[in-house]
Amino acid sequence: MPDNGCLTGEFFMNGDNACAEGAISAGCRFFAGYPITPATEIAERMSRRLPVVGGTYIQMEDEIASMAAILGASWAGVKAMTSTSGPGFSLMMENIGLGIMLETPCVVVNIQRAGPSTGLPTLIGQQDIMQARWGSHGSYEIIALSPDSPQQMFDLTIKAFNLSEKYRLPVLIMSDEVVGHMSEKVVMPEIRTEDLFYREMPQKGAAGYLPYKTNGSLVPPMAIAGQGHHFHVTGLTHDERGYPVMTSRAQDQLITRLVDKIRLNADDIIMCNDYMMEGAEIVVVAYGITARIAQFAVKQAREQGIKAGCLQLVTLWPFAERRIGQLASQVKAFVVPEINRGQIVYEVERCACGRARTLLVPHSGGEVHKPAIISAAIRECHADR
Amino acid sequence: MQIDDVTSYERSIAKYLRQDRLPHIWCAGCGIGPVLNCFLRAIDSAELNPDLVSVVSGIGCSGRVAGYVKLDSFHTTHGRAIPFATGLKLANPQLKTVVFSGDGDLVAIGGNHLIHAARRNIDMTVICINNFTYGMTGGQVGPTAPLDVRTATTPYGNFEPPFNLPWLLHASGASYIARWTVLHLHQLELTIVEALRRPGFSFIEVISPCPAIYGRMNKEPEGLDSLRNYIKRSVIKHGAGPRETAIDHKGPIVVGKFLDIDQPTLQDHLIGVAAKAKKPVKK
Numbered sequence: 001m002p003d004n005g006c007l008t009g010e011f012f013m014n015g016d017n018a019c020a021e022g023a024i025s026a027g028c029r030f031f032a033g034y035p036i037t038p039a040t041e042i043a044e045r046m047s048r049r050l051p052v053v054g055g056t057y058i059q060m061e062d063e064i065a066s067m068a069a070i071l072g073a074s075w076a077g078v079k080a081m082t083s084t085s086g087p088g089f090s091l092m093m094e095n096i097g098l099g100i101m102l103e104t105p106c107v108v109v110n111i112q113r114a115g116p117s118t119g120l121p122t123l124i125g126q127q128d129i130m131q132a133r134w135g136s137h138g139s140y141e142i143i144a145l146s147p148d149s150p151q152q153m154f155d156l157t158i159k160a161f162n163l164s165e166k167y168r169l170p171v172l173i174m175s176d177e178v179v180g181h182m183s184e185k186v187v188m189p190e191i192r193t194e195d196l197f198y199r200e201m202p203q204k205g206a207a208g209y210l211p212y213k214t215n216g217s218l219v220p221p222m223a224i225a226g227q228g229h230h231f232h233v234t235g236l237t238h239d240e241r242g243y244p245v246m247t248s249r250a251q252d253q254l255i256t257r258l259v260d261k262i263r264l265n266a267d268d269i270i271m272c273n274d275y276m277m278e279g280a281e282i283v284v285v286a287y288g289i290t291a292r293i294a295q296f297a298v299k300q301a302r303e304q305g306i307k308a309g310c311l312q313l314v315t316l317w318p319f320a321e322r323r324i325g326q327l328a329s330q331v332k333a334f335v336v337p338e339i340n341r342g343q344i345v346y347e348v349e350r351c352a353c354g355r356a357r358t359l360l361v362p363h364s365g366g367e368v369h370k371p372a373i374i375s376a377a378i379r380e381c382h383a384d385r
Numbered sequence: 386m387q388i389d390d391v392t393s394y395e396r397s398i399a400k401y402l403r404q405d406r407l408p409h410i411w412c413a414g415c416g417i418g419p420v421l422n423c424f425l426r427a428i429d430s431a432e433l434n435p436d437l438v439s440v441v442s443g444i445g446c447s448g449r450v451a452g453y454v455k456l457d458s459f460h461t462t463h464g465r466a467i468p469f470a471t472g473l474k475l476a477n478p479q480l481k482t483v484v485f486s487g488d489g490d491l492v493a494i495g496g497n498h499l500i501h502a503a504r505r506n507i508d509m510t511v512i513c514i515n516n517f518t519y520g521m522t523g524g525q526v527g528p529t530a531p532l533d534v535r536t537a538t539t540p541y542g543n544f545e546p547p548f549n550l551p552w553l554l555h556a557s558g559a560s561y562i563a564r565w566t567v568l569h570l571h572q573l574e575l576t577i578v579e580a581l582r583r584p585g586f587s588f589i590e591v592i593s594p595c596p597a598i599y600g601r602m603n604k605e606p607e608g609l610d611s612l613r614n615y616i617k618r619s620v621i622k623h624g625a626g627p628r629e630t631a632i633d634h635k636g637p638i639v640v641g642k643f644l645d646i647d648q649p650t651l652q653d654h655l656i657g658v659a660a661k662a663k664k665p666v667k668k
Contacts, residue, residue, distance in 0.1 A: 030476050032468075051662030056475045056655065061501040065468035068461065068498075072441070072472025075459065076480065080472065098462050225457040225473055226480050228436040232403065232452055234460035243406060244452065244460075 005053035016041035022157030029055030032069035063088035067095035077224035083109035097136030114365025125365035141262035218261035271314035280309025297374035324351035333381035337361035398425035414608025416593025427577035447487035464495030503557035524598035552627035560585030
């Protein structure tokens with residue numbers, strides 16, 4: 001272990017633990033959480049690891065408090081994270097909105113289980129995808145990533161921190177119970193300073209600092225508490241000074257920037273993995289653990305002479321709309337397996353805009369798709385005339 | 386308008402005010418302004434480094450305090466000022482964190498966070514303006530409203546017993562508990578100084594008039610009516626036991642410093658955790 005307390009080397013561990021180690025490597029030094037299956041292992045590991053690396057772990061009284069606490073910690077200048085699952089994710093929604101409005105870097109991990117309500121606490125779902133996009137009230141853009149393995153739990157947690165610091169907003173890691181609980185090899189490289197992004201800050205004590213004044217980019221420098229800036233921030237619609245302004249004009253200026261800082265940087269944020277996409281006529285669009293099953297089905301289809309491929313959405317939000325739009329005029333059909341009754345499929349349909357068939361392969365949750373179900377959908381699309 | 390131009394203060398608090406945001410939104414006769422004044426004087430008297438003071442508010446009339454102080458200040462979500470301030474404090478223990486909010490925000494929607502912050506004995510000062518009502522939304526019944534009072538949602542009189550806040554905070558584990566009315570500004574200032582200077586969780590309840598809304602419905606339509614009422618009803622009793630501090634419709638309002646004890650703070654315990662964590666552990 002290097003002096004900084006970050007693990008390096010090869011490990012065999014589950015996704016929840018790999019996520020915690022990714023956070024430590026990303027420089028996360030504050031964690032607030034509340035026990036919930038199947039995300040608890042992240043909190044447990046953080047409670048053990050953070051005090052060793054000079055960080056602070058706190059178990060809050062609920063997920064509302066956990067989300068509020070990581071926002072506070074972030075404003076004290078510390079990279080902060082919380083983790084939860086469906087019911088807790090619902091409780092966090094209001095303060096995720098505060099994080100968007102105050103432009104607060106932090107990471108929220110959702111190890112999804114099947115719902116609604118208490119649902120299947122110990123079993124998989126991918127059912128909070130639209131909640132991740134629209135769960136807090138108001139008009140906004142969000143960043144959400146979807147890991148498919150313990151390795152990606154490590155890698156994408158670091159990526160999530162970097163994106164949150166760069167674009168100043170809560171970044172969501174939309175994992176699931178199977179990825180969280182499966183154990184696989186995880187390679188943890190040494191993370192160098194240049195691999196990590198830290199928010200741009202005003203100079204300490206700089207006169208005339210305005211909390212929401214941008215210079216060139218759409219992301220303003222962020223002051224932190226205790227540095228003498230004496231700044232004010234509010235969840236109310238505000239101007240460059242951070243002061244409330246109750247007009248539609250101020251609302252339009254602010255919301256347009258909050259939305260544009262993500263939309264106009266979508267190419268920097270969106271990550272997709274192509275699997276056997278050369279000349280593909282049937283494209284399976286999948287994410288998280290379902291992408292790995294889809295890849296198996298695609299490989300089988302190729303062996304049967306069907307030109308199938310898999311587009312894995314590593315970034316769920318902002319949605320890879322340009323990529324899907326381009327593919328729509330080249331391919332015959334999109335097959336969209338997801339462990340819900342239809343969420344991302346609506347985005348695929350929207351972007352395909354009638355140019356290619358879109359076939360949902362739904363699953364109510366509790367287990368992953370059987371490859372044969374996805375294979376059957378691929379064959380069905382292949383048989384279309 | 387510059388504050389210094391129009392009034393003379395024994396000490397200048399103008400430097401702690403966001404003067405470019407004045408005039409404030411509070412109604413004539415409201416008690417929040419005087420309490421804010423006391424708080425700013427107390428920061429001066431306590432000789433705190435203002436760079437290290439953070440003020441966190443929730444939502445409501447009292448929640449607007451954060452917007453008028455020229456300190457690092459956070460206007461957060463309804464009821465969540467305390468957990469936000471908890472993150473702020475834990476991530477930078479050097480900060481002096483003050484939560485300034487109202488009874489509805491801190492005790493109803495934020496009640497769970499209030500009792501848990503007291504239980505943890507985190508270094509934090511909570512100033513709770515108690516005007517028995519939700520002023521910002523038009524005067525609905527609040528969790529501290531005495532039985533029988535009229536509010537926008539209790540047209541036949543309040544039918545729910547209120548919280549006795551000193552008792553609640555005492556039972557929850559706070560280190561320092563005091564209550565004053567806005568009549569007791571001198572005592573309030575000294576109390577805030579004491580709270581700011583001490584470690585652990587301190588809770589200061591300030592009984593405050595809301596003449597425009599609550600008062601209008603309860604025969605105190607002017608701020609002065611409430612003050613006369615406080616003169617008549619308030620009883621200073623330091624060290625009063627929790628059972629003595631309930632407030633009803635007409636009886637005495639017991640004020641004073643009720644609790645002031647030394648006990649290990651959350652930060653003390655966390656230092657212990659850090660020391661244990663850094664020792665090599667057997668696998």
